Amino acid sequence: MPSRIRWFVLVLVFLATGLNFLDRQVLSMVIIKIQEEFNISDVEYGMVNTSFLISYALMFTIGGRLIDKFGGKLGMALSVGVWSVATSLHGVMTGFGQLLAFRFLLGVGEGGCFPGAAKTVYEWFGKKERALANGIAIGGSAIGAVLAPPLTMLVATHYGWRWGFVLPGMVGLVWVLVWVLIPWRRRTGGGAIGELPQEKAASVPFMTLLKNKEALAFILIRFLLDPVFYFLMFWVPKYLNEERGLSFERIGELFWIPFLALGVSNIAGGWFSDKLVSRNLSVNASRKTVMGLAALITLVAPMIAWVNSVNVAIMLMAILMLAHGFWITNYITAISDVFGKYATSTVVGLSGTAGAVAGMLINPLIGLVIQNYSYTPLWVVAGIMYPFAFLLLVVLIPEIRPVAFGREAHAAAVLEGVRR
Numbered sequence: 001m002p003s004r005i006r007w008f009v010l011v012l013v014f015l016a017t018g019l020n021f022l023d024r025q026v027l028s029m030v031i032i033k034i035q036e037e038f039n040i041s042d043v044e045y046g047m048v049n050t051s052f053l054i055s056y057a058l059m060f061t062i063g064g065r066l067i068d069k070f071g072g073k074l075g076m077a078l079s080v081g082v083w084s085v086a087t088s089l090h091g092v093m094t095g096f097g098q099l100l101a102f103r104f105l106l107g108v109g110e111g112g113c114f115p116g117a118a119k120t121v122y123e124w125f126g127k128k129e130r131a132l133a134n135g136i137a138i139g140g141s142a143i144g145a146v147l148a149p150p151l152t153m154l155v156a157t158h159y160g161w162r163w164g165f166v167l168p169g170m171v172g173l174v175w176v177l178v179w180v181l182i183p184w185r186r187r188t189g190g191g192a193i194g195e196l197p198q199e200k201a202a203s204v205p206f207m208t209l210l211k212n213k214e215a216l217a218f219i220l221i222r223f224l225l226d227p228v229f230y231f232l233m234f235w236v237p238k239y240l241n242e243e244r245g246l247s248f249e250r251i252g253e254l255f256w257i258p259f260l261a262l263g264v265s266n267i268a269g270g271w272f273s274d275k276l277v278s279r280n281l282s283v284n285a286s287r288k289t290v291m292g293l294a295a296l297i298t299l300v301a302p303m304i305a306w307v308n309s310v311n312v313a314i315m316l317m318a319i320l321m322l323a324h325g326f327w328i329t330n331y332i333t334a335i336s337d338v339f340g341k342y343a344t345s346t347v348v349g350l351s352g353t354a355g356a357v358a359g360m361l362i363n364p365l366i367g368l369v370i371q372n373y374s375y376t377p378l379w380v381v382a383g384i385m386y387p388f389a390f391l392l393l394v395v396l397i398p399e400i401r402p403v404a405f406g407r408e409a410h411a412a413a414v415l416e417g418v419r420r
Contacts, residue, residue, distance in 0.1 A: 005182065006124040010133055012179055013117050014140035016080050019175065020113045021144035022151070023087045023168050024052070024106065029152040030161040040096050050360070051100050052107040057356035059111025064349020065206070067112060068342070072120035073184045075345070077176050079116050083109025084172025091165035114138065114332075114352060115345035122336045122344050128277050130336060131287070135270025135329040142263030142325070145233075146256045204343045204405045214338050214403055215347050217396035219354045221331070221389045226355025227362040228382045229324060232258070235366060236317065239375050244310050254314050261318035265325025269294070273330050283337050284400040287330045288393070294326035295390035301383030305376040320382065327386060334400050342405050 027034075031045060040048075067075030086105035093099050117137040125133040156164045209215045237255060240246045246254070269290055276286035297319060304316045335351070336344045369377055 009120065009124055009182060010136055012175065012182075013076070013120055013137040014143075015175060016076060016140065017113060017117055017138055018140035018144035018147070019080070019168060019172050020083070020110050021141040022148045023083060023144075023172070024110060025145065025148035026087070026152050026164050026168065027090070027103070029149060030156050030164055033156070033161045034099070038093075038095055038099075040099070044096050048096075048100055048103050052103045053356055053360055055104045055107030056111045057107075057353045057360070059108050059349075060115065060352035060356060061346070061349040063112025064115030064345040064347070064352070067116050067119050067345040067349075068204075071184075072116055072123050072345075073179070073182070075112055076116040076120060077179050079109050079112035080172050080179070081109070081176045083113075084169045084176065085109075086169075087172065088166050088169030091162040091169070111349075111352070115349040118332050118336055118348045119345040122340065127283060127337065129274055131270035131273035131277075131290075131330060131333040132267070133270065134333045134336070135267040135325075138329060138332065139263045139266035139325075142259045142266060142321075145259040146263065149252055149256065204346070206346075208405070209343055209346060209350070212403065214397055215343070215350065217392065218331075218335055218338075218347055219351045220396075221392055222351035223354040223358045224392075225327075225385055225389050227358050227366075228385050229355075230359040230363065231366060231378060231382065232317070232321065232324075234363070235370075235375075235378075240310070243375055244313065246310065254310075257314055258317040258321040262321040262325045265322040266329050269326035269329040270333065272326075273333065287334045287337065287400050288390075290326050290330045291334075291393065292390055294323040294330075295386040297323035297326075298386040299383050302376075302380045305374075305379040323386065334397075337400050338397075338403050340402055342403075 027048075034040060035042075035045065063075065063079060083106050086102050086109055089102045089105070090099070093102060118134065121130060121133045121137050152164045155167060236258075237251050240251050240254070273286045273290045276289060277283060281289075300316050301320050304313050304320070307313050307316065332348060335347050339347050366378060369375075
């Protein structure tokens with residue numbers, strides 16, 4: 001029974017990350033109607049987006065820290081519950097001030113999703129299945145990004161834009177109800193599922209993590225790479241319109257394809273990595289093999305600016321997203337391999353915060369480059385950042401292996417002294 005439950009838990013996490021991306025994208029689909037109804041300016045809309053990013057960045061770390069302390073079950077329940085309420089509140093807003101506040105609340109909830117997903121996977125799956133499980137867990141986000149535009153447009157067209165927020169918010173609250181009814185189990189040291197309540201790990205001091213070289217390496221890598229992903233999410237529709245001459249309708253018909261590739265690769269990248277582990281390749285070699293291949297594939301990015309065919313450009317974007325899916329699944333899995341029960345969610349959270357902050361800092365620079373030159377330098381940078389990040393990973397983390405804290409670290413130090 002516990003083995004069956006864990007796959008059901010994983011399906012629910014998949015649905016949660018899907019809702020996470022779907023809920024945050026609804027506003028971009030219906031903002032034109034909201035601006036017309038409430039006379040909200042583009043500057044105010046920018047402030048609304050910033051409000052979300054600020055709380056989202058903060059809660060990646062704060063939420064991750066709390067989830068490491070209280071466990072994946074409570075953490076995910078609170079995260080999905082808060083953002084589902086926030087999403088539903090968008091549907092009853094009456095002006096700019098409320099939209100600003102509800103968007104901030106949305107970021108508070110959504111910031112804990114991916115640290116919670118990583119923690120849940122660690123609690124239920126051993127190292128031989130962990131990458132695949134992480135791939136499925138975060139793969140829901142890509143599917144949510146694929147489904148958000150058509151579903152939102154369908155609901156808004158037939159029932160009005162407010163229901164575009166209320167319906168997914170209600171689905172999220174039903175998800176929470178199902179989630180809290182799950183009998184939770186703990187994973188034993190060997191990776192099997194036991195019958196006892198989830199075991200709480202000792203909390204690692206925050207400053208200890210900030211001094212840990214592996215944690216700092218993971219944070220730095222996410223800081224460097226997340227702006228590439230934000231560029232793909234926020235700027236590609238404008239690129240297709242301004243540089244490729246596509247109508248907004250045609251963009252809607254094509255832009256889902258790269259995200260579908262992302263969803264497939266999230267799962268495939270995890271499966272491939274776990275397959276290597278099951279064939280007795282070390283965890284270190286397995287994770288780095290997949291991440292190295294992903295980094296190599298991203299070198300196609302500059303070609304996006306140089307090809308004449310729009311369809312070929314979309315295909316290359318899909319390949320780039322495919323590579324990102326291979327990378328991010330194994331990146332998050334590597335964090336859980338290193339920090340385990342002690343700080344998986346905290347380090348995932350810190351790295352997510354670093355990525356969000358980098359995105360906020362780099363976005364104005366992206367606009368400056370586009371305004372004064374073109375998109376070409378951005379595609380070139382997108383192609384070289386992953387290989388650069390992979391080199392940093394190899395240099396800064398020579399071996400992906402568990403880090404001991406507290407009494408375990410002391411025991412390891414004593415044992416090492418005895419050996420010497």
